[in-house]
Amino acid sequence: MGAPLAEKWNPENEPAIVGAGAVTLVEGSSFCICTPAGDLGSAGPNGLFFRDTRILSRWDLRIDGEQPDPLTAMVPDPYRGTFLGRLSRRFGRTDTNLLVQRERRVGNGLREDLVLRNPGAEPTTCTVTIAVEADFADLFEVKEGRVQPRGERRAQSQDDRLFLDLHWLGTHRGAVVEAPGGAVAAAAVLGSGAGSIRYDALVPAHGQWSTSLLVRPVVEGEVVEPSFPLDRPEGEALPARRLQRWRETTPIATTGDDSLQRTLQRSQQDVGALRIFDPEDPTLAAVAAGAPWFMALFGRDSLLTAYMVLPVDRSLALGTLRTLARHQGRTTDPVTEEEPGRILHEVRLGVDSGLSLGGGSIYYGTVDATPLFVVLLGEFARWGAERGLVEELLPHADRALAWIDRYGDRDGDGFVEYRRATDRGLQNQGWKDSWDGITYADGRPAEAPIALCEVQGYAYHAFHARAELARWLDDDAGAQRWSERASALKAAFNERFWLPERGWYALALDRDKNPVDACASNMGHCLWSGIVDSDKAALVAEHLVSPAMFTGWGVRTLSSDMGAYDPVSYHNGSVWPHDNAFVVAGLMRYGFVEPAQRIAEALLEAAEHFGGRLPELFCGFDRAEFPEPVPYPTSCSPQAWASATPVQLVRTLLRFHPDLPRERLWVDPVLPPAFAPLRVEGVALGGGRVSVEVTDEQTLVEGLPSGIELRREPCPLEYPFPA
Numbered sequence: 001m002g003a004p005l006a007e008k009w010n011p012e013n014e015p016a017i018v019g020a021g022a023v024t025l026v027e028g029s030s031f032c033i034c035t036p037a038g039d040l041g042s043a044g045p046n047g048l049f050f051r052d053t054r055i056l057s058r059w060d061l062r063i064d065g066e067q068p069d070p071l072t073a074m075v076p077d078p079y080r081g082t083f084l085g086r087l088s089r090r091f092g093r094t095d096t097n098l099l100v101q102r103e104r105r106v107g108n109g110l111r112e113d114l115v116l117r118n119p120g121a122e123p124t125t126c127t128v129t130i131a132v133e134a135d136f137a138d139l140f141e142v143k144e145g146r147v148q149p150r151g152e153r154r155a156q157s158q159d160d161r162l163f164l165d166l167h168w169l170g171t172h173r174g175a176v177v178e179a180p181g182g183a184v185a186a187a188a189v190l191g192s193g194a195g196s197i198r199y200d201a202l203v204p205a206h207g208q209w210s211t212s213l214l215v216r217p218v219v220e221g222e223v224v225e226p227s228f229p230l231d232r233p234e235g236e237a238l239p240a241r242r243l244q245r246w247r248e249t250t251p252i253a254t255t256g257d258d259s260l261q262r263t264l265q266r267s268q269q270d271v272g273a274l275r276i277f278d279p280e281d282p283t284l285a286a287v288a289a290g291a292p293w294f295m296a297l298f299g300r301d302s303l304l305t306a307y308m309v310l311p312v313d314r315s316l317a318l319g320t321l322r323t324l325a326r327h328q329g330r331t332t333d334p335v336t337e338e339e340p341g342r343i344l345h346e347v348r349l350g351v352d353s354g355l356s357l358g359g360g361s362i363y364y365g366t367v368d369a370t371p372l373f374v375v376l377l378g379e380f381a382r383w384g385a386e387r388g389l390v391e392e393l394l395p396h397a398d399r400a401l402a403w404i405d406r407y408g409d410r411d412g413d414g415f416v417e418y419r420r421a422t423d424r425g426l427q428n429q430g431w432k433d434s435w436d437g438i439t440y441a442d443g444r445p446a447e448a449p450i451a452l453c454e455v456q457g458y459a460y461h462a463f464h465a466r467a468e469l470a471r472w473l474d475d476d477a478g479a480q481r482w483s484e485r486a487s488a489l490k491a492a493f494n495e496r497f498w499l500p501e502r503g504w505y506a507l508a509l510d511r512d513k514n515p516v517d518a519c520a521s522n523m524g525h526c527l528w529s530g531i532v533d534s535d536k537a538a539l540v541a542e543h544l545v546s547p548a549m550f551t552g553w554g555v556r557t558l559s560s561d562m563g564a565y566d567p568v569s570y571h572n573g574s575v576w577p578h579d580n581a582f583v584v585a586g587l588m589r590y591g592f593v594e595p596a597q598r599i600a601e602a603l604l605e606a607a608e609h610f611g612g613r614l615p616e617l618f619c620g621f622d623r624a625e626f627p628e629p630v631p632y633p634t635s636c637s638p639q640a641w642a643s644a645t646p647v648q649l650v651r652t653l654l655r656f657h658p659d660l661p662r663e664r665l666w667v668d669p670v671l672p673p674a675f676a677p678l679r680v681e682g683v684a685l686g687g688g689r690v691s692v693e694v695t696d697e698q699t700l701v702e703g704l705p706s707g708i709e710l711r712r713e714p715c716p717l718e719y720p721f722p723a
Contacts, residue, residue, distance in 0.1 A: 443563025527586025
């Protein structure tokens with residue numbers, strides 16, 4: 001397959017940039033990228049995608065051979081787009097416009113309702129054509145701009161249907177286009193996988209003409225049930241009902257700051273749009289990593305997103321945990337990097353699985369998802385998970401912890417390391433997983449095996465979380481054992497990773513156990529996990545908000561003083577919202593309130609420049625250099641953990657920390673003045689929902705479950721692991 005896949009997939013090498021003004025619609029594992037006019041075009045990354053395969057690469061509308069001039073494109077719902085255009089027409093002695101409206105809904109394919117409106121005084125006739133093509137390209141090919149023809153592509157027409165399919169390497173993918181009342185024709189060129197649909201339309205004076213079309217995926221010969229069938233009103237469709245329920249049950253925030261309110265509303269809408277439902281159990285919802293390129297389950301992304309949105313919906317944590325538990329590693333496979341107990345990195349369902357990481361549908365090459373699985377289970381319990389659910393998932397948590405011992409710490413030094421098993425896997429397996437994401441201060445890339453600082457923090461967090469679960473389940477011996485494991489790891493970490501001459505923690509330990517001495521944002525995650533010794537925390541905080549790290553919009557991934565620094569790189573100087581959310585939580589945990597507020601305010605102000613939607617990342621230029629945050633060219637938006645970031649920031653500023661197994665809740669807000677007053681209604685807690693209202697005079701908590709003690713004070717530093 002040429003170069004190692006990890007390098008081909010690396011976002012730094014990605015040429016396929018979605019065009020300016022492109023519209024993205026998303027629902028579950030289906031998404032569509034199109035022009036502002038609604039066309040897909042015949043080149044570039046546009047298309048209709050289903051389960052990581054492009055099932056339409058062309059869907060272009062023409063009226064009498066002309067392309068309508070686009071007037072506007074609107075996205076009232078994540079899955080629904082309205083495209084309005086016009087064609088100048090001569091009616092008798094006057095010129096007027098033929099209005100063209102395309103209503104598109106994406107979900108298990110595509111439904112398009114086409115309406116032509118004639119404001120003129122005379123009827124008009126026109127020929128409506130839609131050019132259709134399907135290349136069935138793999139998502140990775142499209143993303144990287146290297147689509148190659150393969151297999152046998154066919155197009156066949158029958159009555160008002162066009163059948164497009166591809167046979168290759170024993171697989172069959174296809175699409176059926178249904179065009180009631182249309183003249184359907186397959187392209188004469190054999191193997192083109194193309195066709196056309198034609199309507200001879202009569203548009204009455206001051207009236208309209210309309211038709212509807214449906215595109216349905218075909219997987220292994222089976223036509224997929226459409227989400228928006230032609231014979232059913234949109235409101236009855238499953239995606240519409242799911243979205244409506246999400247909007248009705250998620251928290252409502254009202255605040256004195258209109259920008260914050262818009263950002264929180266957008267955040268919750270985007271998380272709802274990125275939910276993916278398990279086809280084997282549709283009651284289980286997890287969160288896809290991001291649109292457009294990562295509409296799939298990613299272990300690390302889904303776990304951290306579910307953690308951050310616990311105040312919004314606890315069911316996402318349960319769905320994520322159950323889904324990942326079902327796919328937890330059972331055997332050893334160097335190609336997919338599966339190992340017993342390991343939590344997956346990503347699931348891909350595309351036709352060309354050879355292009356996916358590890359060459360299969362599931363790839364396991366991540367070092368942090370496995371401890372984060374245990375972290376999320378512990379936090380899920382603290383927010384009020386039923387005992388039976390915790391007991392159901394506990395064996396999977398123990399298998400994950402066993403993986404840490406047997407495979408995560410192969411050399412027995414007490415630290416969790418990674419090294420890819422083959423050249424098809426990711427070279428770096430933490431969240432900074434680009435090939436050059438882990439470097440020394442002088443810019444040299446570190447060599448594996450690599451022990452990342454934040455991963456040791458995640459392991460520490462996981463050990464303590466398991467100890468707390470043991471206490472809850474009356475296993476005192478287990479609680480003692482896991483607490484001792486956590487204490488031993490914390491002592492070893494602070495001895496080996498701390499760089500006293502620098503005043504910060506090493507980014508990692510390299511293959512020779514030498515410190516990778518770059519100053520990076522990862523140590524902010526160490527604050528969040530609680531693995532940092534109290535006497536070192538002030539220096540860490542000082543560096544995180546220093547001019548070399550803090551841009552005025554957020555904390556850079558890498559200090560500008562480092563050799564590998566590049567403000568337009570993916571991981572070496574850019575600003576990642578989710579990264580900042582955990583930096584803020586870490587600073588707040590250790591009592592550094594003002595720096596935490598400063599970063600939170602900056603990041604939420606940056607969101608306003610992105611229309612209230614924080615992107616996956618943005619460039620790390622200093623605020624003094626440019627008056628607005630500079631977008632990163634291939635950033636996903638919406639992206640799961642970026643969408644969850646505003647929720648996590650507000651939770652941190654509220655200092656909202658539940659511990660329902662011990663029947664207590666800490667709430668002690670430190671909102672910046674600009675964000676007050678603030679009222680949040682419908683925060684998910686236990687089996688119900690509570691409201692929190694913060695004014696200059698007081699903090700009110702309403703709807704607290706019976707028997708829960710409200711503590712109006714900062715929770716202890718050791719939370720969530722009280723002695």
